Amino acid sequence: MSAKVNDDLLTERRKCEFNVEELTNYLDGGAQATQNRRKLEDKVLSTKGLFDEVPEEYLSHKEKYENAVRKAVVYYKAMKEAEDPNQTEQERANATYRSLLHAAVFKDNSPFSLHLAMFIPAILGQADEEQKKYWMKRASKMEIIGTYAQTELGHGTFIRGLETTATYDPKTEEFVLHSPTLTAYKWWPGSLAHTANYCVVMAHLYINGKSCGIQPFIVQFRDEETHQPLPGIKLGEIGAKLGFNTVNNGFLGFDQHRIPRNRMLMKNAQVLKDGTFKRSPNSKLTYGTMVYVRVVIVNGMANQLARAVTIAVRYSAVRRQSELKPDAGEPQILDYVTQQHKLFIGIASSHAFTLTAKWLTRMYQKVTADLEKGNLDELPELHAIACCLKAVTTTDTSVLVERSRTSCGGHGYMLSSNLPQIYGLVTAACTYEGENTVLMLQTARSLVKALEQAQSGKRLSPTMSYLSEKVSSRLKWDNSIDGIVKGFRRVAYGKVESAMRSMRKYVRSGLGPEDAWNMSSVQLVAASEYTSISEADIRQLQDTYEDLLGKIRPNAVGLVDAFDFRDQILNSTLGAYDGRVYERLMEEALKSPLNAEPVNQSFHKYLKPFMQGKL
Ligand SMILES: CCCCC/C=C\C/C=C\C/C=C\C/C=C\C/C=C\C=C\C(=O)SCCNC(=O)CCNC(=O)[C@H](O)C(C)(C)COP(=O)(O)OP(=O)(O)OC[C@H]1O[C@@H](n2cnc3c(N)ncnc32)[C@H](O)[C@@H]1OP(=O)(O)O
Numbered sequence: 252m253s254a255k256v257n258d259d260l261l262t263e264r265r266k267c268e269f270n271v272e273e274l275t276n277y278l279d280g281g282a283q284a285t286q287n288r289r290k291l292e293d294k295v296l297s298t299k300g301l302f303d304e305v306p307e308e309y310l311s312h313k314e315k316y317e318n319a320v321r322k323a324v325v326y327y328k329a330m331k332e333a334e335d336p337n338q339t340e341q342e343r344a345n346a347t348y349r350s351l352l353h354a355a356v357f358k359d360n361s362p363f364s365l366h367l368a369m370f371i372p373a374i375l376g377q378a379d380e381e382q383k384k385y386w387m388k389r390a391s392k393m394e395i396i397g398t399y400a401q402t403e404l405g406h407g408t409f410i411r412g413l414e415t416t417a418t419y420d421p422k423t424e425e426f427v428l429h430s431p432t433l434t435a436y437k438w439w440p441g442s443l444a445h446t447a448n449y450c451v452v453m454a455h456l457y458i459n460g461k462s463c464g465i466q467p468f469i470v471q472f473r474d475e476e477t478h479q480p481l482p483g484i485k486l487g488e489i490g491a492k493l494g495f496n497t498v499n500n501g502f503l504g505f506d507q508h509r510i511p512r513n514r515m516l517m518k519n520a521q522v523l524k525d526g527t528f529k530r531s532p533n534s535k536l537t538y539g540t541m542v543y544v545r546v547v548i549v550n551g552m553a554n555q556l557a558r559a560v561t562i563a564v565r566y567s568a569v570r571r572q573s574e575l576k577p578d579a580g581e582p583q584i585l586d587y588v589t590q591q592h593k594l595f596i597g598i599a600s601s602h603a604f605t606l607t608a609k610w611l612t613r614m615y616q617k618v619t620a621d622l623e624k625g626n627l628d629e630l631p632e633l634h635a636i637a638c639c640l641k642a643v644t645t646t647d648t649s650v651l652v653e654r655s656r657t658s659c660g661g662h663g664y665m666l667s668s669n670l671p672q673i674y675g676l677v678t679a680a681c682t683y684e685g686e687n688t689v690l691m692l693q694t695a696r697s698l699v700k701a702l703e704q705a706q707s708g709k710r711l712s713p714t715m716s717y718l719s720e721k722v723s724s725r726l727k728w729d730n731s732i733d734g735i736v737k738g739f740r741r742v743a744y745g746k747v748e749s750a751m752r753s754m755r756k757y758v759r760s761g762l763g764p765e766d767a768w769n770m771s772s773v774q775l776v777a778a779s780e781y782t783s784i785s786e787a788d789i790r791q792l793q794d795t796y797e798d799l800l801g802k803i804r805p806n807a808v809g810l811v812d813a814f815d816f817r818d819q820i821l822n823s824t825l826g827a828y829d830g831r832v833y834e835r836l837m838e839e840a841l842k843s844p845l846n847a848e849p850v851n852q853s854f855h856k857y858l859k860p861f862m863q864g865k866l
């Protein structure tokens with residue numbers, strides 16, 4: 252007999268003014284895609300051994316990792332078995348696009364995540380056809396497990412400063428990989444410590460003493476039978492982190508480790524047997540894996556944010572607290588306009604990120620297809636847009652997930668709510684795949700170049716075209732969507748122009764271009780993300796905004812129900828569909844090992860002698 256659904260949630264669902272299933276279908280890309288996703292989730296989540304008897308928060312650091320590897324093997328096999336052979340690649344991608352299936356199994360991510368998220372994309376994007384054929388066969392069948400090893404103890408942002416060397420030896424037709432300093436050790440790659448046995452290493456290539464830039468190499472670092480580190484390889488785990496504690500982030504040092512010439516991934520640049528270096532058409536093509544992942548992250552943020560606001564909105568419909576009017580009983584906290592203000596922006600942002608992710612993915616696919624034909628024209632714009640959207644969506648998602656947590660009071664601080672873990676996952680994305688400030692400055696670099704082109708009369712690409720609109724500064728605001736967009740474009744233009752004026756002022760004062768750039772960098776970051784509108788219009792928009800909050804209020808639970816996250820994926824005492832929050836909080840509390848006995852042994856060992864003055 253299914254548990255009784257909380258009365259308030261029942262009322263909320265009755266009040267909803269739209270068809271929830273229709274919105275779910277829209278988000279999935281159609282009714283069939285919803286059906287495929289649900290079928291995949293049903294199949295995989297019915298697999299034995301996927302869920303923890305003891306909540307993983309009560310395991311040691313080492314037990315958490317070992318348990319995660321156990322689940323990763325079960326989960327991976329279940330996913331493979333659940334794949335419908337009749338489905339097209341596109342249908343399969345649609346079924347997983349919105350599915351957070353892995354989140355039902357790993358609260359803190361899988362030790363296999365880098366294999367799928369970066370090792371395979373790096374092979375697909377950096378290997379030549381022959382290499383791709385060989386390595387994809389082994390990697391896609393999980394005969395080998397890989398990661399992406401770029402960041403070092405001493406360098407993450409500045410790729411051209413990476414210290415790991417790959418020196419070509421034409422006599423043996425090998426590369427010698429070496430970590431000349433402690434800071435050259437690869438540091439951070441997920442799965443590197445104890446899980447993977449191969450990695451794509453980004454290293455500084457030298458031939459006959461000449462630098463040939465940063466190149467990708469596929470390197471085996473553990474024996475495939477014994478899993479022992481190979482000779483000349485130093486390996487380990489980097490330690491406990493804010494989150495990602497089952498991703499097995501590690502360090503790796505090379506001591507004159509030799510690999511065959513065909514281990515350099517040679518799609519873009521090549522090294523011939525005699526050591527001849529054939530340059531890439533564009534040295535930044537080596538950075539291609541990061542562009543791909545930045546695009547994936549935008550969609551990932553949409554899904555994680557949707558999960559957090561689902562938990563917080565359902566909890567806010569169930570939780571009653573304080574007094575809005577005397578003798579009217581305690582209201583649902585969702586009736587406080589401040590609570591609506593905190594949470595509804597999160598719902599809207601998740602939808603906005605989903606649509607943006609779809610647009611960016613299409614742009615990525617078009618530019619990648621052009622690259623295959625040797626047309627690199629739109630690569631700089633893709634890079635600039637991917638940098639900006641990755642930085643903006645991860646920053647906003649981190650803020651909005653934290654706001655979802657704090658809007659749930661003390662219970663939001665419980666690990667059993669899952670909000671702290673979701674925050675740990677999303678806030679990491681502000682750093683990995685390019686720290687956000689650094690990426691925003693890359694976008695700013697493109698904006699400044701585009702404004703200079705606009706001012707010299709050149710045509711701009713569609714995404715930068717607002718920089719050539721000589722919009723009158725006396726733009727009449729109206730609060731139609733069109734009016735608001737025009738306002739944003741006008742202000743965005745002004746921000747770029749102001750940053751550029753600032754740089755020119757510094758150059759006139761005698762600073763070099765680099766120092767002028769650095770002095771203006773706060774404005775440059777703002778130009779990439781920040782837009783604001785003039786005072787008089789704030790009031791008009793504020794009224795519109797508050798009116799909108801009231802319109803959304805009766806549909807809030809319906810809007811988060813439409814994300815269609817099953818309870819295992821929410822993994823939350825506060826967000827379950829039935830709203831039985833208090834029973835679930837107590838059920839989870841009783842799983843704490845400390846509740847196994849009424850008096851803990853520390854009383855007899857320490858407390859009692861201490862309180863009796865005997866310690
Ligand atoms: C793992 C699953 C987690 C799930 C968690 C849940 C939610 C999250 C949701 C989704 C997650 C999905 C996947 C997650 C996957 C992985 C996460 C885990 C692992 C993380 C891995 C990593 O972090 S890998 C390492 C990432 N590191 C970086 O990104 C380094 C950043 N630095 C750089 O990119 C560069 O150093 C630089 C761009 C800042 C500067 O480069 P440099 O060579 O010095 O260039 P210059 O500044 O001198 O010149 C710039 C010119 O070059 C052009 N350009 C730069 N980059 C590119 C590029 N990539 N493509 C094309 N063009 C580029 C730029 O346009 C300039 O051109 P102009 O000179 O013409 O102006």
Ligand SMILES: Cc1cc2nc3c(=O)[nH]c(=O)nc-3n(C[C@H](O)[C@H](O)[C@H](O)COP(=O)(O)OP(=O)(O)OC[C@H]3O[C@@H](n4cnc5c(N)ncnc54)[C@H](O)[C@@H]3O)c2cc1C
Binds near residue numbers: 400
């Ligand atoms: C959870 C997690 C997982 C990761 N997984 C991987 C992985 O699998 N593989 C991998 O290779 N790496 C991985 N990384 C590493 C990640 O890519 C780096 O942490 C990131 O690139 C930032 O580099 P850094 O940590 O060396 O910081 P730094 O580059 O030292 O930057 C530190 C700070 O300096 C400032 N700064 C630096 N450069 C500039 C600039 N040009 N302009 C203005 N300010 C600047 C910024 O404030 C920045 O936050 C992971 C990181 C995390 C947190």
